[in-house]
Amino acid sequence: MITPGFLYLAGALFLFLAINNKIKYIISFLITTGALIITFYLTPGYSLEINFLNYTLIPFRVDDISKLTGLIFTLSGLAAVFYSINISSRSNLQLIFLFIGSSLTVVFTGDLFILYIFWELMEISSSFLIITVSDLTKKTGYYFFLMQAVGGLSLLWGVFLNHSATGSLSLNAIEAGIPFFMIAVGIKLAFIGLHTWMPQTYSKVPFYVTVVLSIYTTKVGVYVMYRLLSGINILAYAGLISALFGIVMALRQNQVRKLLSYSIITQVGYMIIGISIGSAAGITGAFFHLINHILYKTVLFMVAGVVIYTTGKENLEDLGILGSKLPITSLATLVAFMAISGVPFFNGYMSKTIIKEALQEPVLIWGLNLMSFGTSLMFLKFIYYAFFQNSNINLNRKPTISMQLGLGFLTIIMLLIGINPFLLENLTNIDVDINYFDIKLMLSGIQPFLWSVIVFILLKKYLVKEYRRFIYYDIYREMAKIFVKIGYKLSIYHNGKLSKYLLWATTTLIILLSLLI
Amino acid sequence: MELPYVVVIILFYLGIYTIIMNKNLIKIVVGVNIVESSLILLLILISFKLGGTAPILDRKYELVVDPIPQALALTAIVIGGSLIAVMLALVIKIYKRYGTLNVDEIRKLRG
């Protein structure tokens, strides 16, 4: 059996052969659908072992959760690749393939070594994607890469600590180094305080890159969190705080993609809570939510992309174009909005319900309600700009067919899952035992949404106000400044005087010798 | 301790002191020369045995000094001589390019 990840990686190499567009399409189509089909027919329980250095590594291991994640990853990979295939250059497409391939390998790995390697490969490929894709994103890419590198290195340090404590590289035996795993995962998840890379990256890079990045980066974090850190209850509160922070920040944005990226922080909060509970239901809920979230957030980013592509602008005011001139896109927006707000009969509802049912503590349940409320509030803002505001912007060009295909494809899947929530359960043989269409559940699911509509209508003038100025303080930039300052001081000491250098040498000798006495 | 060894140590560190302290390039080379000489002197002192004769055995001698350090000393002398030649050539070049013999003023390379 072959990993779907390696198929993508091989695809990145095969793309060197793509001399014209036709071959490019054929290769991409074969790779993406091939990976989807392979993932679909994987049998849980399979694992492959190889020997490397002195370790026995497991580069490929399948179980229910990884198959589920792999399915959604390959599915959305198919959509994302076709969404961007016309716009992106060949080298960027290769990087996208590399990125998708390494995240798939992370999902199917069975040990920490391979996990780390492909974690880093993800980070490298995504950073180079950001750096090379446009002239405006160099600094963003720099920041992104460094931030992700900190995450990767703390993962590595955690791996080392765990390895020295347990003597094994297995994913199942995590005993030491948990704080470092937390930092690593936290950065990938854009956890509060570690999130600084996310809004600026997602809002600056070209829209198709945002689509690709938003599918994988945070979700791989969720998956790895499940593997390494599941069942740490305290983290549930942390996830709650992070999510509420995401809501507050999102409500202050006036740029579409910044709003969407802060909303990712909120949505990831659900998954953190689900995983932290540690019960089977919680984890299932988290992963179903992951799937749903990938679906609707990808659609929303694609919508933002269509707006940018057609108008060249990306402020919330420019969303007005959706209402009248882009029918398919508008429909998709509405569906995604309903889904993300947790309205029954849409897919967001089912996973939120599972998580809510799995919760025991009242604080968390109320927090979850608050999160749903905030989410729908911020997307009401989105909808308000899209449909209730008059705009007279014209289309510069029409969206390409491949874009609309990708968009429509995901929307249909979303609707399918929403109408028949048991689809996912049947697909993955996980039984949650919840009747989604119970009236009580549906009522409690729709309550936050209704409240948010009321609140939005009442407080409209505060919510749609533009917060152009708000305090932006980034502690990491301050640290970098200190580093540069120290380096400058040090380089001043290298003033080219030979006698000074010789003096250093002699002093070193003295220090060495005085260690003897 | 015998005086010659003390002299060797003093010479060694006198040379090092010159290399560190002196601002004049030629003086630095003088310091290098002194250190070299002190090390050669040390080698010869090591080889010496009281009452020994030079290691040229045209007859049978009672006590012959150690030939190995003397051979090493020869090697060291030659290496030192070539080092000093290269150094002086560089000093001349530096003087032609920088117009100074002050070691603190040859500092185009820094940072």
Place this chain on the structure above:
Amino acid sequence: MESAVWIILLPLLTAFFLGIFKLYSDKLFYSLVIVSMVIYLYLLILVINDSYPPKVYSIGNWGLLGINLMVDSFSAMFLLIIAILFITVIIFSLNYIKVNKHKFIILTYVMIAGIAGMVLTADLFNLYVFLEVSSMSSYALTAIKKTDKSIESSFKYLIMSTFGSFFILLATILTYYLTGTLNMAEISLEFKSVPFMIKSTIMFFFIFGYGIKIGLVPLHAWMPDSYEASPIPYNVLSSGLVMKSAIYALIRLLYVIFGVEFLTESGILNIGVFWGVLTFIIAHTLAYQQSNLNRLLGYSSIAQIGYITIGLFLGNEKGLIGGSFHILNHGIMKGTLFLVLGIFYYSLKADEIEDIQGLGYKFPVLSFTFVVAALAIVGLPPFNGFISKWLIIEAAIEAGFFYAAFFILVGTFLSLTYYLKVIIKLYTKTEKKTLIEKPDLSLKLPTFFLGSLCILFGIVPSLPLSLINNIPKFLLNNSEYIRILLGG
């Protein structure tokens, strides 16, 4: 084991013959360079293949009375670096060097002979002599561009290096004085009865003297200067071979003469590890400040030496393997970086960070090679630098040096900051139209060769590791080494 002595003699003979041929015929000159290079490669492979179990070759057939050469896995690993770097650099510089080309090649051959001598010899004074041979040609190669800066840097290098050599010579003399012999094995046996204080003083003199040539941090100041001012092919050899031969000699002395028990007892292992950490932290911080790429790479070399020092001073098996592997890897990675930079300099006279802006689009494959080597040297997977760093960190944790292991990761991050800066500059578009002298295939091929090794050794590290895995046997357990050297 006849071929061991040829490893030293062939470059020397070639250099001498080249010195004569240079006067008469250019054609003969180049054909001799090529022929001797090919034969040399063959010889190196022969010796490397035959390195386990170690072999002894006695010069003049004097046995223990004279000078002995010894080939074990450690020296074989070093010969492998020579084989990889020397051949590529010679091919590269045949086209690259424009001024004083003959002298450059002759001096390079002499330098290789010196380094091979340092690597193979098992005699203390002989080590000093060959050290001087290699350093002498290094001074010359540093000054070979004859610009103001190269003269200045050569002088600084000369004075500081001589300063270190004095202490090496002093320690050598004292060792002879104490033991009455210069053969490393016999010294090691005799040293068992020497008082602790004297032994450790001698050891510190050795460490200090070689430390200057290695470039550990407060002793490093000459090094970036020499990188900035010397021709780029020499920089490859300097970072790959000259520095490394010094640390090779130091490690050989410490582990063989003094023995690992003494090293543990005297605490030098702790000092060495701490020193390595200090070295790479400061060097990384300084490297960020540089605007000249040669200097930047120079500081990066110093930093990598810090990692190597940590690995080799850990005193356990994995550390030695990791450190040795990193010596090999760093030679390859830094060689690639310098050769790419060399091509940039050759075609556009670009060696400042500002000048290379936009070259990623003009030389796509070369820039890709640069990126690969840069990521490898930072220590990101799946390249070779990652494997050796992994080994070093694992060894550090095993030996209980948690702080060193942690700081290696910090250092990885710091090195990413400045390499990423360069890479981003490389891929920033610019309007500037610059005159391009097209680089030849003979310049590109060696570069790609080294670059592909970066990837190859990262994915299949077992290729070099099968050689390197034998190293600790004869370093950690010096009685084995001594037994073979004494002819047992």
Place this chain on the structure above:
Amino acid sequence: MTGGKVVIYVILNMLMIFLLFTAFFAVFTKNLLNSIITLAIFSAILIVIFVILQAPDAALAEAVIGAGLTLTFFVITINKTKDWQNE
């Protein structure tokens, strides 16, 4: 020790002291030419010491290389760098 040996011993020690004096003078004098000439004297004393210490080979080598050639090199250098008068 016999009488002759004592004399040689005394001479050796005196030469050592001289050696120190010349070295110090060579280092601390302001005039470079003086310094170089003192260095020649330094080498000369060293030669005598080598002879006393039964090392004729080293003495010869020091004579021709240390005293002879090096001195010549120094003189050439000083000649080429004319400003040796003002430190």
Place this chain on the structure above:
Amino acid sequence: MSRVHKIFRKFYKIGLVLFLAIFLLFIFDEIQNLDIKRYLSEHYISEGVQETGAINLVTSVLYDYRGFDTLGEATVILTAAATLSFMTPIKKVKMLGTEFTIIIYQTIIIIIPFLVVLGMNLIFFGHISPGGGFVGGVILAMIPILVTINYGITFSENKLKPNHKSLLEGIGAIGFILLGLLGIFAGSNFLASGQANFGLGNPGELISAGLIPYLNLMIGIKVGAGLAAIFNSLIKEG
């Protein structure tokens, strides 16, 4: 403030050096109290003459027991000569002020043949008496140096061209290695002369000691040519 700083730095440096000196003094003092074995040199002294055929033990150590060192140091000189030669400008530079009296001119002319004889003597009798290749080579190098001083660089280089010097240097070095290789051809190891029994002869005779006289000759040629080249380069420098 800066003056105080300067004085402080000066004292700091002096203190450093003093510390080192005192430290080494103690170490030497301790070393002196040890009893030292010298079995290697005792073997050389007792067996060296028979084994190598050379009376001068220093020569036998230099050219036979430790001949490899000698090869190394010959290489150092070659490197130094090469270094200096590429640093010199191509154009000829006038010899600096050499206005000697007629006495010195004449003396130098007369001295030259004696120097040749002396140098050759030192080289060829290197294995019997003090001297040897290095010293003899330097004496031979004195001749072109004196010629340069006397008649100026142009004349000197006309008589003995730089190319010839480097040719001689190369021949010397290659000769040394080839002589060493004779040992391999004789079935022994590199640089074997005593062990390979190259007509050791009677110790004390001119033709004895195997390869040592020839090695001496080669080193003499090499050192002589090398040092002459170094000198001329230094003169032309700048």
